[in-house]
Amino acid sequence: MPIVAQTEKFFPLKGWGEVLAQSVRSSDELLAALELHLENLGNGLSAARQFPVLVPRPFVERMRKGDPRDPLLLQVLPLAAEDQLAAGFTVDPLGEQSTNVETGVIHKYHGRVLLLAASGCAVNCRYCFRRHFPYNENRLGRSQWQSALEYIAQDASIAEVILSGGDPLMLQDERLAELVEQIATIPHVQRLRVHSRLPVVIVQRLTEQLTDILTRTRLRSTLVLHVNHPNELTPEHAQRLALLRQAGVTLLNQTVLLKGVNDSAEVLIELSEQLFNHHLLPYYLHVLDRVQGAQHFDVSSSEAYALYQQMLAQLPGYLVPKLVREEAGQPHKTPLHAF
């Protein structure tokens, strides 16, 4: 018998938890894997202390070796630029720390609530608006689930529950199943939405059990992934997402517009086309939330709008995401307009 076949038999494909446990957790390790030298990049040691490096290996494997400008690397590598302060960039740009956090529910928009289902993520994205969020004070234990579910049950205007975090797919399937079942017992809730980046960086997270959880409920389910660059997608994503779609889950994507990563019409157009090839429809293209430490990713509104117009000119309408910004105090995400 060939050795390869035997090896496969005894070492099946790793589960997502195992892949996550083996993540890269320091800049040095990340740079060594890519054969890069730190001096080239500016030292982000204090940034890394404040918001640690965390990158699953399959995501590292999609980066180009020896390229300090790799669009995937730039999203996860701490840089000294993060320590600079810039006017208008704050620790809580969305004012979330004052919106109902004690219940693990953020209720800003009519008809839908965000449930902070898990506190951690599988990847720490340097531009993240949650990098300063006091997760540990807002972790949802079972008793907090209860008060969050009571909050939802008491407001009949809530038709949709959005599982967010952190990353809600950090929950084990068993706990997720339990949570979805509990949400489904609230009669006025019709829709379930899961916002996650985890399956982008660890595709094994798209388990059969996850498909079951999202389809064996009376709720209509949508999964919104968070892909920023076409290089993040693999054939394995297409295969596993096809199964979710066949089972009836609506599949969308949101992207953050990031300088140096995806701020070109060519990349954004390629991204939309690749999303479609991987069974995802573009939903939102967000301009960056003005969070302290992420100012070097900022693309101006006028540049963003110019890119959006190029997308409109070259793509079918259903492959053009809505270009939006999130503004504290507004009743919905705010579309960007021409100036």
Ligand SMILES: *Cc1c(COP(=O)(O)O)cnc(C)c1O
């Ligand atoms: C983005 C967001 C939503 C979802 O908004 P949609 O426009 O429905 O995608 C809901 N609640 C909060 C707090 C949000 O930030």
Ligand code: SF4
């Ligand atoms: S919340 Fe999303 S963008 Fe922020 S660190 Fe987690 S995965 Fe990255």
